[in-house]
Amino acid sequence: MSSVNEKVVYMDNNATTMIAPEVVDAMMPYLTNLYGNPSSMHTFGGQVGQVVSEARKKVADILGADPEEITFTSCGTESDSTAILSALRTFPEKRHVVTTRVEHPAVKSLCDNLETLTGHKYRVTRLKVDGEGMIDMAEYEAALMDDTAIVSVMWANNETGNIYPVEKMAAMAKERGIFFHTDAVQAVGKIPINLKTLDIDFLSLSGHKIHAPKGVGVLYIKRGTLFVPFLTGGHQEHGRRGGTENVASIVGLGRACELASEKMEEENTRVKQLRDKLEEGLLSGISKSRLNGHKTTRLPNTSNISFEFVEGEAILLHMNRHKICASSGSACTSGSLEPSHVLRAMGVPFTAAHGSIRFSLSVYNSEEEVDYIIEKMPAIIELLRKMSPFWQGN
Amino acid sequence: MWEYTDKVQQHFLNPQNVGEVENASGTGDVGSLACGDALKLTLKVDENDIITEAKFKTFGCASAIASSSVLTEMVIGMSIDQAANISNEDIADALGGLPKEKMHCSVMGREALEAAIADYRGLILPMAAGEVVCECFGVTDLEVIRAINESSLRSIEEITNFTKAGGGCGKCEDKLRDILRETVGGKSEIVSPGTKPKKMTALQKIKKIEEVLEREVRPGLKKDGGDIELIDVDGDFITVSLRGACKSCKKSQTTIKEYVERKLRELVLDSLIVEEEN
Numbered sequence: 231m232s233s234v235n236e237k238v239v240y241m242d243n244n245a246t247t248m249i250a251p252e253v254v255d256a257m258m259p260y261l262t263n264l265y266g267n268p269s270s271m272h273t274f275g276g277q278v279g280q281v282v283s284e285a286r287k288k289v290a291d292i293l294g295a296d297p298e299e300i301t302f303t304s305c306g307t308e309s310d311s312t313a314i315l316s317a318l319r320t321f322p323e324k325r326h327v328v329t330t331r332v333e334h335p336a337v338k339s340l341c342d343n344l345e346t347l348t349g350h351k352y353r354v355t356r357l358k359v360d361g362e363g364m365i366d367m368a369e370y371e372a373a374l375m376d377d378t379a380i381v382s383v384m385w386a387n388n389e390t391g392n393i394y395p396v397e398k399m400a401a402m403a404k405e406r407g408i409f410f411h412t413d414a415v416q417a418v419g420k421i422p423i424n425l426k427t428l429d430i431d432f433l434s435l436s437g438h439k440i441h442a443p444k445g446v447g448v449l450y451i452k453r454g455t456l457f458v459p460f461l462t463g464g465h466q467e468h469g470r471r472g473g474t475e476n477v478a479s480i481v482g483l484g485r486a487c488e489l490a491s492e493k494m495e496e497e498n499t500r501v502k503q504l505r506d507k508l509e510e511g512l513l514s515g516i517s518k519s520r521l522n523g524h525k526t527t528r529l530p531n532t533s534n535i536s537f538e539f540v541e542g543e544a545i546l547l548h549m550n551r552h553k554i555c556a557s558s559g560s561a562c563t564s565g566s567l568e569p570s571h572v573l574r575a576m577g578v579p580f581t582a583a584h585g586s587i588r589f590s591l592s593v594y595n596s597e598e599e600v601d602y603i604i605e606k607m608p609a610i611i612e613l614l615r616k617m618s619p620f621w622q623g624n
Numbered sequence: 625m626w627e628y629t630d631k632v633q634q635h636f637l638n639p640q641n642v643g644e645v646e647n648a649s650g651t652g653d654v655g656s657l658a659c660g661d662a663l664k665l666t667l668k669v670d671e672n673d674i675i676t677e678a679k680f681k682t683f684g685c686a687s688a689i690a691s692s693s694v695l696t697e698m699v700i701g702m703s704i705d706q707a708a709n710i711s712n713e714d715i716a717d718a719l720g721g722l723p724k725e726k727m728h729c730s731v732m733g734r735e736a737l738e739a740a741i742a743d744y745r746g747l748i749l750p751m752a753a754g755e756v757v758c759e760c761f762g763v764t765d766l767e768v769i770r771a772i773n774e775s776s777l778r779s780i781e782e783i784t785n786f787t788k789a790g791g792g793c794g795k796c797e798d799k800l801r802d803i804l805r806e807t808v809g810g811k812s813e814i815v816s817p818g819t820k821p822k823k824m825t826a827l828q829k830i831k832k833i834e835e836v837l838e839r840e841v842r843p844g845l846k847k848d849g850g851d852i853e854l855i856d857v858d859g860d861f862i863t864v865s866l867r868g869a870c871k872s873c874k875k876s877q878t879t880i881k882e883y884v885e886r887k888l889r890e891l892v893l894d895s896l897i898v899e900e901e902n
């Protein structure tokens with residue numbers, strides 16, 4: 231065990247990921263010698279423009295898209311805002327947005343603001359989810375209105391890993407002439423995506439969830455989709471997003487997409503097996519623990535488990551002592567006083583919501599690390615339960 | 625990541641006096657699972673009214689556990705009368721301070737202690753007699769009033785940090801504002817947030833702003849060797865000038881936004897925008 235003890239056991243990959251060494255290597259020239267501006271007329275800058283194009287092609291490939299459909303942005307959050315606001319500006323007479331109750335704050339807060347900051351000029355329908363976090367397609371169908379401008383539904387949820395049927399939902403929106411956006415920040419690189427055959431108009435992804443650096447993202451805009459830019463300025467990105475390109479990160483993201491495609495199978499076999507082993511180990515080794523989310527329609531790397539009668543922050547800090555990194559949906563980790571809106575939308579009882587821990591793996595995790603966590607967790611939970619006034623023993 | 629003091633970490637990782645005193649002389653049970661934190665404090669008191677034993681069981685985050693642990697250490701050896709005087713600030717101080725969002729953890733400690741003492745004395749808790757104002761967290765008006773007085777709270781946000789009231793659905797905010805106005809208004813001349821009029825004449829506005837700067841802002845800045853002057857009021861745009869130590873301070877922009885603007889919005893009008901004279 232000592233070998234894993236010396237470094238951190240990182241199982242918080244839905245929060246952010248390690249930059250792959252190959253990605254760092256690909257980026258280095260553009261952080262050092264090759265600092266030219268891709269828009270310059272001289273060869274020194276122009277050659278950099280060439281590598282941005284190559285990166286665009288690599289990103290397009292992992293999505294089954296064309297390079298011209300790829301716009302680089304500064305992050306997943308920017309991509310989300312750009313897509314939704316573009317649709318509203320394209321159809322100024324349409325005042326309705328459909329989304330879900332389990333979106334990431336990047337979409338959730340924007341939709342909340344659309345209502346409150348505009349004096350309720352816009353209406354937002356937030357689809358409910360059931361106990362396993364899944365949505366009801368009949369409710370979705372009924373939510374689509376004549377004045378719905380856009381639907382924004384995440385491809386996969388960051389807290390539970392749940393995968394939503396965006397292919398089908400996009401087709402239903404298209405029939406009604408409604409734009410469809412999906413926040414695929416957690417899905418890209420973990421499950422196969424082929425946009426060519428789908429009716430998705432906008433898709434967001436973020437570099438730092440797939441072993442590229444933080445601060446670079448992509449908005450896919452389907453060819454022929456009406457689009458109004460969010461950041462205006464220079465003519466970069468074919469006039470779709472002003473601002474001199476973040477060249478090094480874009481190159482890194484291109485390389486990361488290549489690697490993710492190569493490792494997609496490993497993600498869905500070896501990583502999934504590790505996740506399953508971890509999950510089974512914890513659920514069977516610790517009484518009064520439960521899985522949050524859908525058992526099968528789920529990303530291969532994510533497991534969200536509640537340990538009843540104990541509180542998440544306290545669990546995380548004890549894990550921290552053993553150098554294990556994960557996240558919690560507990561209120562006390564965020565400074566808000568209520569547990570995660572995702573778990574609450576799913577109706578997870580308070581006894582369990584406060585003690586939820588999300589483990590999210592990557593191809594860099596090993597079986598040894600999984601065994602280490604399975605070994606350490608029961609004692610942590612037992613220690614805290616002994617202290618809990620609600621714990622009545624097994 | 626929260627910034628916890630070494631003392632908090634120490635008490636969290638090695639909590640003292642975990643468990644329940646057998647045949648306790650007094651028991652205090654506060655909080656609930658739904659609230660996200662709960663504490664059961666049990667005391668053993670001898671015939672001289674001295675606390676000889678104190679144990680706790682806590683459900684909650686690191687601050688909640690550390691607050692409970694340090695509280696038991698504090699009260700053991702004290703007389704009941706001495707223990708009754710422990711405030712939540714004393715608990716936080718014993719831990720070397722708590723992040724402000726976590727102050728409610730120390731309040732929970734104080735409440736449990738109070739409940740245990742009342743139980744020992746066979747009294748009915750005055751708090752329980754209050755009226756629940758925040759349903760989400762079961763907080764009564766008496767608890768809110770007490771927190772306002774003891775910790776000099778001046779905004780709803782502070783009330784939430786200390787008592788949790790208002791931190792859930794938010795529908796109790798109006799009631800909290802009323803309580804804040806009555807409690808603070810009755811005691812001092814401070815302009816209370818509840819009196820934010822919707823429409824003010826320019827003169828009224830200027831007077832109010834001057835008043836708030838004088839009472840609420842200037843004393844804080846002066847402590848650090850600075851000062852502030854009101855330059856202009858144009859609609860909702862307030863121009864001020866920082867003087868003395870504040871002037872050369874790189875953080876003056878933060879001071880203006882975070883401190884001055886927040887205070888003015890809270891106490892005068894929530895649409896105010898404060899800018900520094902250049």
Ligand SMILES: Cc1ncc(COP(=O)(O)O)c(C=O)c1O
Pocket residue numbers: 244245304305306307308334336384386387388413415416436437438445446447
């Ligand atoms: C589902 C989802 N959407 C959006 C984001 C935001 O991405 P970024 O951090 O690049 O803005 C994240 C990551 O935190 C996410 O998990």
Ligand code: FES
Pocket residue numbers: 757758759760761789790791792793794795796797
């Ligand atoms: S009633 Fe106070 S926050 Fe909901």
